[in-house]
Amino acid sequence: xxxxxxxxxxxxxxxxxxxxxxxxxxxxxxxxxxxxxxxxxxxxxxxxxxxxxxxxxxxxxxxxxxxxxxxxxxxxxxxxxxxxxxxxxxxxxxxxxxxxxxxxxxxxxxxxxxxxxxxxxxxxxxxxxxxxxxxxxxxxxxxxxxxxxxxxxxxxxxxxxxxxxxxxxxxxxxxxxxxxxxxxxxxxxxxxxxxxxxxxxxxxxxxxxxxxxxxxxxxxxxxxxxxxxxxxxxxxxxxxxxxxxxxxxxxxxxxxxxxxxxxxxxxxxxxxxxxxxxxx
Amino acid sequence: xxxxxxxxxxxxxxxxxxxxxxxxxxxxxxxxxxxxxxxxxxxxxxxxxxxxxxxxxxxxxxxxxxxxxxxxxxxxxxxxxxxxxxxxxxxxxxxxxxxxxxxxxxxxxxxxxxxxxxxxxxxxxxxxxxxxxxxxxxxxxxxxxxxxxxxxxxxxxxxxxxxxxxxxxxxxxxxxxxxxxxxxxx
Ligand code: SF4
Numbered sequence: 445x446x447x448x449x450x451x452x453x454x455x456x457x458x459x460x461x462x463x464x465x466x467x468x469x470x471x472x473x474x475x476x477x478x479x480x481x482x483x484x485x486x487x488x489x490x491x492x493x494x495x496x497x498x499x500x501x502x503x504x505x506x507x508x509x510x511x512x513x514x515x516x517x518x519x520x521x522x523x524x525x526x527x528x529x530x531x532x533x534x535x536x537x538x539x540x541x542x543x544x545x546x547x548x549x550x551x552x553x554x555x556x557x558x559x560x561x562x563x564x565x566x567x568x569x570x571x572x573x574x575x576x577x578x579x580x581x582x583x584x585x586x587x588x589x590x591x592x593x594x595x596x597x598x599x600x601x602x603x604x605x606x607x608x609x610x611x612x613x614x615x616x617x618x619x620x621x622x623x624x625x626x627x628x629x630x631x632x633x634x635x636x637x638x639x640x641x642x643x644x645x646x647x648x649x650x651x652x653x654x655x656x657x658x659x660x661x662x663x664x665x666x667x668x669x670x671x672x673x674x675x676x677x678x679x680x681x682x683x684x685x686x687x688x689x690x691x692x693x694x695x696x697x698x699x700x701x702x703x704x705x706x707x708x709x710x711x712x713x714x715x716x717x718x719x720x721x722x723x724x
Numbered sequence: 725x726x727x728x729x730x731x732x733x734x735x736x737x738x739x740x741x742x743x744x745x746x747x748x749x750x751x752x753x754x755x756x757x758x759x760x761x762x763x764x765x766x767x768x769x770x771x772x773x774x775x776x777x778x779x780x781x782x783x784x785x786x787x788x789x790x791x792x793x794x795x796x797x798x799x800x801x802x803x804x805x806x807x808x809x810x811x812x813x814x815x816x817x818x819x820x821x822x823x824x825x826x827x828x829x830x831x832x833x834x835x836x837x838x839x840x841x842x843x844x845x846x847x848x849x850x851x852x853x854x855x856x857x858x859x860x861x862x863x864x865x866x867x868x869x870x871x872x873x874x875x876x877x878x879x880x881x882x883x884x885x886x887x888x889x890x891x892x893x894x895x896x897x898x899x900x901x902x903x904x905x906x907x908x909x910x
């Protein structure tokens with residue numbers, strides 16, 4: 445049985461919360477650079493260049509790239525032979541978020557309940573998903589998920605007769621409706637299958653994969669590519685100002701489902717696709 | 725090419741703006757987002773007065789991150805404007821002339837913009853670090869208890885925006901989008 449100290453998790457979580465907001469991943473920056481070359485609209489190119497400049501300023505000045513420093517979403521893989529000494533894993537993550545957001549001058553964007561809407565004043569509680577895995581390791585992935593793109597995300601319980609045509613139509617409709625609101629160019633996470641709660645989780649989880657990386661299953665990889673072509677024909681472009689870069693990437697994850705069901709979830713991420721992780 | 729403009733706008737300046745034009749704003753902006761809008765409109769409904777006279781002014785929809793001790797403001801990019809759609813027409817009745825945010829406005833807001841000769845502009849969403857460099861001072865002037873959602877008075881210099889809905893009823897999102905959807909290879 446391996447032991448990991450509570451405080452070590454707190455410190456690492458605080459660190460990645462700040463890095464996620466200051467340092468845009470190389471995968472995303474490379475996607476911006478590639479898009480500058482392929483974008484057909486001059487205004488679109490100019491916006492993409494400003495996104496690159498913004499990311500540079502954020503990194504050098506240690507200032508958040510976007511003022512919406514998001515809901516802190518965690519996907520944790522906890523080895524069944526790993527023990528957290530000194531407190532619970534959930535408490536450690538929430539304390540890390542508090543510390544990271546406070547010391548990093550990040551914005552507090554969480555209200556205590558959806559009806560009375562009082563700001564909790566420390567960006568907690570975080571959204572935490574824990575998966576129990578074999579071994580004695582701990583892997584923590586964090587995403588700072590902004591409200592603008594999350595608000596334009598959607599889920600639908602299609603039925604099998606809708607087929608892949610129905611799935612594609614729903615995805616395109618969702619992206620079209622989101623338009624400029626979700627801060628394109630987007631990274632689009634799609635969950636197909638599972639049930640009412642599984643498909644949105646698959647969609648969210650897919651967003652943690654690096655931008656530019658295709659799914660290992662060739663059939664799903666093909667679907668991702670096909671969707672990229674379709675979405676980038678919509679004409680929405682960077683910031684909805686018109687252009688050929690509506691999506692930087694599209695990720696698909698699937699799961700087994702009921703014979704009567706074809707759930708599909710579309711989780712939109714803006715260009716500020718902020719993900720960091722650590723392993724212990 | 726960008727058009728340099730003073731804010732609050734000089735007489736006749738809004739009417740000259742056309743959707744799709746790039747502008748650089750210098751002068752004063754007031755910040756307000758969901759909670760401040762709700763409170764302002766509630767105050768008006770109760771027959772009260774607003775904490776800031778909106779006649780001729782421009783509101784920027786932003787909830788900045790806290791500033792570090794050596795800077796005037798943290799990251800400060802636009803938030804999604806549609807959440808303010810329910811309140812914007814009432815504020816235009818009070819004389820509000822301009823709004824800065826990102827994303828679509830609804831039909832009612834677009835009609836009010838035309839009726840009151842106002843303008844809706846977009847700043848680039850997600851460039852809060854870059855836009856903060858165009859803000860030279862920031863002061864909380866009302867609703868301090870709302871934290872990031874408080875009303876701030878900002879002084880800006882060459883703050884970049886794109887005109888989306890002009891006072892003549894044009895909508896840049898619709899026009900720009902159509903251009904690339906119909907002839908994506910141009
Ligand atoms: S959608 Fe993303 S980039 Fe746009 S304001 Fe929200 S967090 Fe920032």
